[in-house]
Amino acid sequence: MSDYDVRMVVLSTDDLDESIRFYTETLGMSLKFRDGSHYAALDGGTVTLALATAVDHPMPGKVVVGIKTSDVDAAAAAIEADGGAVVRGPYDDAHERRAVVYDHMGNGLVFYSPLPR
Numbered sequence: 001m002s003d004y005d006v007r008m009v010v011l012s013t014d015d016l017d018e019s020i021r022f023y024t025e026t027l028g029m030s031l032k033f034r035d036g037s038h039y040a041a042l043d044g045g046t047v048t049l050a051l052a053t054a055v056d057h058p059m060p061g062k063v064v065v066g067i068k069t070s071d072v073d074a075a076a077a078a079i080e081a082d083g084g085a086v087v088r089g090p091y092d093d094a095h096e097r098r099a100v101v102y103d104h105m106g107n108g109l110v111f112y113s114p115l116p117r
Helices: 016-026 072-081
Strands: 005-012 031-035 039-044 047-052 064-068 085-092 096-102 108-114
Touching: 016 031, 016 039, 016 047, 072 085, 072 096, 072 108
Parallel strands: 005 047, 064 108
Antiparallel strands: 005 064, 031 039, 039 047, 085 096, 096 108
């Protein structure tokens, strides 16, 4: 079994309220939580659908896949070693260790691991 667990897809939005309305009313998704006017998480079943403005989006304007792993640093190093690129990180934010990367084809990924409490 892999140490990589795809947990979310992050979409860009310029209007969080309208995006929440669209996904909750049009598709019937449930709002899991909201962080002000810049981030919301919707219940997409086994994967969270995240909506983020440029304030919180790791790569504004792009679709980004969030992958949970136990070793963010190793994941970022592996991506870079095989032709991808590290955009930011690895770094610690308030809740988790993250690395924002492009794979070898230019697709955006965020590797993350919760910080110990």
